Amino acid sequence: GEDVEQSLFLSVREGDSSVINCTYTDSSSTYLYWYKQEPGAGLQLLTYIFSNMDMKQDQRLTVLLNKKDKHLSLRIADTQTGDSAIYFCAETPGDRLAFGKGNQVVVIP
Amino acid sequence: DADVTQTPRNRITKTGKRIMLECSQTKGHDRMYWYRQDPGLGLRLIYYSFDVKDINKGEISDGYSVSRQAQAKFSLSLESAIPNQTALYFCATGGQDYGYTFGSGTRLTVV
Numbered sequence: 001g002e003d004v005e006q007s008l009f010l011s012v013r014e015g016d017s018s019v020i021n022c023t024y025t026d027s028s029s030t031y032l033y034w035y036k037q038e039p040g041a042g043l044q045l046l047t048y049i050f051s052n053m054d055m056k057q058d059q060r061l062t063v064l065l066n067k068k069d070k071h072l073s074l075r076i077a078d079t080q081t082g083d084s085a086i087y088f089c090a091e092t093p094g095d096r097l098a099f100g101k102g103n104q105v106v107v108i109p
Numbered sequence: 110d111a112d113v114t115q116t117p118r119n120r121i122t123k124t125g126k127r128i129m130l131e132c133s134q135t136k137g138h139d140r141m142y143w144y145r146q147d148p149g150l151g152l153r154l155i156y157y158s159f160d161v162k163d164i165n166k167g168e169i170s171d172g173y174s175v176s177r178q179a180q181a182k183f184s185l186s187l188e189s190a191i192p193n194q195t196a197l198y199f200c201a202t203g204g205q206d207y208g209y210t211f212g213s214g215t216r217l218t219v220v
Contacts, residue, residue, distance in 0.1 A: 008149070030205045043152075043199065043211045088151060092205050095159075096142065096167075101151040 004091055004100035011106045018076040020103045022089035025070060029091040032065065034074050037086045037102070046087070047074070081107045112136050115200050115212035122190050122219055130185045130215050132200030140204050141183040143167075143175060146197040146214075155198075158183055190219040 005023040012018045024032065034046040049056045049063045049072070056063045062075040072089050086102040113134045122128050134141065139160045144152040154167030156175040164175060172194060174186045187194055195218050203209035 004151075006151075033209075042213045045208065048208075095140070095204050096154060096157055097144075097152075097201070097209055098154070099144075099152040101149060 004089060004098055006087075006089060006100035006103045008101065009104050009106075011108060012079050013108050014079060014081060016079055018074075018079045018083065018105055018107075020074045020076075020087050020089075020105065022072040022074075022100050022103075023070055024072060024089065024091040024100075026091045026093040026098070027067070027070065029093065031092060032063075032072050033090040033092075033097070034061075034063065034072075035088045035090060035099075037088065039085070043088070076105075079105075079107050081109055083107050111213065112210045113200055113202055113212035115198075115215050117215060118213065119216045120218070122217070124191055124219055126190050128187045128190055128217070130198055130200075130217070132183050132185070132212060133181050134183075134200075134202040134210070135181065136202050136210055137180075138202045138204065138207070139180060140202060141177070142201040142209075143173075143183070143185045144199045144201065145169060146199060152199065155185065187217075187219075190217075192219045195219050 033048045036044045036046045060077045064073045084107045086104050088099045088102045090097045090099045116131045142157040143155040146152045153169050158177045176184050198215045200212040
């Protein structure tokens with residue numbers, strides 16, 4: 001995970017928007033991913049974006065990709081208490097998943 | 110049945126013991142992976158296999174070995190467990206073209 005950088009902690013009020021940022025290094029990654037890990041649980045694929053796209057929207061989730069700056073972001077609209085989790089971005093150098101350190105999101109009711 | 114099954118789910122073992130973590134998948138993919146998760150460090154790749162005859166070291170392979178017994182089975186061994194191998198271990202299968210599927214994880218504690 002040393003090539004994928006994420007900030008570590010975000011606190012947000014229920015109903016507000018959350019934005020999680022990620023910087024990656026592998027320009028050959030065909031897809032970039034966001035995974036969610038709830039407390040005590042495994043990894044759940046949240047969404048992904050194809051590398052030739054700038055934006056992808058999926059219900060409350062918006063992914064923005066800036067290939068020039070190798071920057072990926074995830075916006076969660078109308079954040080709910082069930083969104084409290086650790087979020088990992090991942091790139092795919094050599095078709096292997098390489099993860100960032102994760103960003104813990106805590107939703108305050 | 111889960112697409113990727115890891116056994117055991119939890120294990121406590123003593124320093125110096127040999128332990129094997131097992132993984133099986135029903136997705137029919139050739140590629141399988143073992144990751145380790147430590148708090149604040151994300152998931153780090155231990156070993157990966159692109160087919161039955163292909164084994165590759167990841168970024169943190171020291172102290173670990175793997176065996177790819179069949180397309181569906183990929184096991185991880187700790188030959189002589191040490192306390193800093195206490196972690197959550199994940200097995201995965203897949204690739205960019207069809208996505209990645211993870212097991213539920215094995216929580217290993219070395220005392």
